[in-house]
């Protein structure tokens with residue numbers, strides 16, 4: 001089922017094999033990938049710019065929506081500078097290639113960080129040191145053994161289970177090192193109007209950098225490196241991940257800018273997400289499922305052995321509900337459910353999942 005192609009989609013439903021399913025998968029946290037104003041912005045920019053600029057931004061591929069989006073992203077998140085790149089994976093690579101070019105050759109990384117951070121550190125030819133998951137003391141112990149500057153790497157909100165990294169502790173005493181947070185799952189979700197996890201913790205620091213994708217909360221495409229002007233300039237001037245790649249379509253950049261402005265002008269969208277997170281947490285707990293307490297829309301859990309979980313997944317599919325069972329890297333278990341809720345879900349959708357889970361958990365194995 002997970003790899004069955006989707007034939008059509010809204011923020012809450014997909015059609016597969018001709019059948020509609022209520023879905024709790026993906027990362028379209030604000031439902032903006034299906035927002036009519038966001039889609040209209042993309043359509044207008046398609047008419048003006050065509051589908052693709054077909055060239056790197058450093059050559060002839062920079063369009064006004066790309067530059068405008070960089071300014072908007074920096075202003076919104078509170079970082080001094082922003083560099084737009086094709087996607088979130090590339091953003092991590094561009095950031096680390098830039099840091100390597102200015103002499104940062106050690107990466108100190110959370111054991112369960114997203115694979116793109118580790119890949120980026122490898123590709124930037126950094127020496128990698130791994131600290132225990134969510135353990136800032138261990139990270140600082142490793143930093144203390146290094147005699148040259150390092151970059152500390154972590155997801156701000158962990159992709160697989162929605163847990164929050166201890167950013168305050170990681171940033172305290174960062175000294176001459178850099179803290180780079182991948183905020184793909186906190187940007188648009190946490191902080192004032194979704195300004196991100198650094199904003200949530202009220203953190204600013206010249207040595208703090210952030211990367212994020214624009215595919216999730218903004219529902220568009222692209223990635224961004226944010227930070228102090230000298231750190232972002234290192235990526236702009238030295239990273240082949242930026243210099244030698246073509247940006248996301250100008251239409252998608254225009255869509256992302258519109259999505260960002262909706263976040264600010266229609267606070268009810270973000271408020272609905274927070275409500276849905278609380279209702280989902282309460283529903284899961286009523287089934288005895290342990291969850292985190294954070295205002296993040298990702299809930300990961302196991303329900304017995306893998307065979308039990310497969311049975312439950314299929315029982316839910318029989319009720320036309322997708323609750324993704326996955327083996328995505330660096331999760332809380334080899335196989336686990338990852339439920340994500342978004343702002344377009346209604347209380348009725350959560351109630352449907354509640355009822356289907358009740359049936360599935362009661363049913364005995366055949």
Ligand SMILES: Cc1ncc(COP(=O)(O)O)c(C=O)c1O
Pocket residue numbers: 087088089090114116155159182184185213214215222223
């Ligand atoms: C934490 C994290 N970093 C990076 C990425 C890569 O982002 P993108 O899909 O835009 O390349 C993802 C998502 O897939 C992610 O979850």
